[in-house]
Amino acid sequence: MALMKVKFDLKKRVKLSQVLWLMYWFAVMAGVLVFVMGLFLKIELRKRSELMDNNESHFVPNLLIGVGLLACGINAFGGKICYDSLDSTKFSKWKDVMKPFLICCLFFNVLLFLSALLCFMMRIPLQFTLAEGLKNGMKFYKDSDLPGRCYMKRTLDLMQMEFKCCGNNNYKDWFEIQWVSNRYLDFSSKEVKDRVSSNVDGKYLMDGVPFSCCNPSSPRPCIQHQMSNNSAHYSYDHYTEDLNVWKRGCREALVSYYGGLMNTTGALVLLVTALEVAVMVGMQYVNTSLSTLVNPEDPESESEGWILEKTVKETFTDIMAKMKAMGKGGQVEEGAEGEQGVATVS
Template sequence: MALMKVKFDLKKRVKLAQGLWLMYWLTVMAGILIFSLGVFFKIELRKRSEMMDNNESHFVPNLLILAGLMACGINAFGGKICHDSLDPTKFPKWKPVLKLFLAGFVLFNVLLFITAFLCFTMRLALQSTLAEGLKNSMKLYKDTDTPGRCYMKKMLDLTQMEFRCCGNNNYRDWFEIQWISNRYLDFSSSEVRDRVMSNVEGKYLMDGVPFSCCNPSSPRPCIQQQLTNNSAHYSYDHHTEELNIWMRGCGEALLSYYGSMMNSIGALVFLVNILEVAVMVGLQYLNTALVTLANPEDPESESEGWLLEKSFKETIADFTQKVKSLGKGVQVEAGEGGQEQAVATVS
């Protein structure tokens, strides 16, 4: 017994075909939007790719671009089928490919669902990527004279100013690395020599941060150096006073930025996925309604449309049986091949 059977007359079939045609072109627009968002997100990641530990984060935007292109092609093809379904002379040429097209549509919807799921879960992958990438980038901040690294200082400064953040986890991350190049240190000064000699790795470490950590909204001039020395500044206590530098770490700021972007894109892709499923169901009804016309030569005759030709349970049983038959066929072929090889060896 067919699942969710519906009776159609000419008027209902025309309305269904016209509605599906409009929905298909709406999904084409949605595909263009998904493609554009994938390109935009890929560009945003590439802007700061040097501050990321690997390129795995580009998998999701690449998948969005692919899904967008597939949505445009598949839905434009589906729109053409719905348009030709109103013409009895054109629709018969689509009948042989409709089942294959619907099967491809199912796979495409699975791809869309996976893409939406990955958009929501990408935050976890980005968290580790950003944490390690920012940590390594901060170590290169001082290498302004080294080819291939001279841009890192500018990139980190612009990032800290744009996202109002400082360091990886917080401003204290700058205390653990030498972010001032030896070129700008006066080694004739006893203070500089003592600070370098006091460090096991021979680095010039200090409780200071780059200028890009300064908060321009602070009422007092920016304090960049000796942040933990209360006596170095008038009316200052680093334990109680809100420092005039950004307190938020750039890892958290960037993760929040990319995470909110991916959540929005994931929600959009999920909505498009629901729309695609609705269009697929509509096309299945249109296909079965046209195939089951009582009198194919009379377009005004009634017909029946359904979602599945048999019940859901029977459909699953048939599918399982086909898979088992296919498996047995492969085993038989493999067995015959082994026998032929054995005979050839004996000969």
């Protein structure tokens, strides 16, 4: 028994083809939108690629770009078939193509759904790659005169000002690294000598942060040096006073930003998937309704359309039986080749 069988006359078939043609072109525009979102996300990730520990984060944007291009091509082709289905004589040339096309649409819809899931799951690996990338980037902050690292200071400063964040997890991460280059330190000064000699690695560490960590909305002038020294500043207590630097870490800020982009993109891809499933079902109805005309020579005759020729259970059983038969056929061929080889040797 066919699944969701519907009876069609000429008027219903024409209306279905027209609506489906319009939906296909909406799907083409949706494919363009997915492509643009993937390209935008790739550009945004490329802006801060120096702060990423690896290039795996570009897999999802690349996938979205490819899926968007595929959606444009598949839906444009489907729209052409729908346009030709208005004339049964023109549609006859597509009959042999319909089954492979619908199978391709099915696999494409699965790919779209997986792409949407990857968009929602990207937040997890992004946290790890940003944690390591930001940690390494902060170490190179002082290397503004070294080739390959000279833009790291600018990148980190612009990022902290744009996302209103400071450090990796928080502003105290700057206390654990030397972020001032040795060329700007006076090693004849006792303070500098004491700080360098007191550190095992010989680094100049201090309880201060770069200027880009300062919150311009704070009414007090920015305290970015000797932040844990209450006596260095008038009427100041670093334990209780609301510091005038950004408290949020940059990893949290970036993950929140990119996570929001990916959630929006994932929701869009899910909507596109629903649209693609709808046009695939509609195309199946068009195909079956034109293939089952009572009188093929009379386009005005009635016909029947369905989603599946059998029920879901029967269809699944048939597929499994065919797969088992293919497996047994392969084993028989291997056995025959082995016997032939033995006969040749003997």
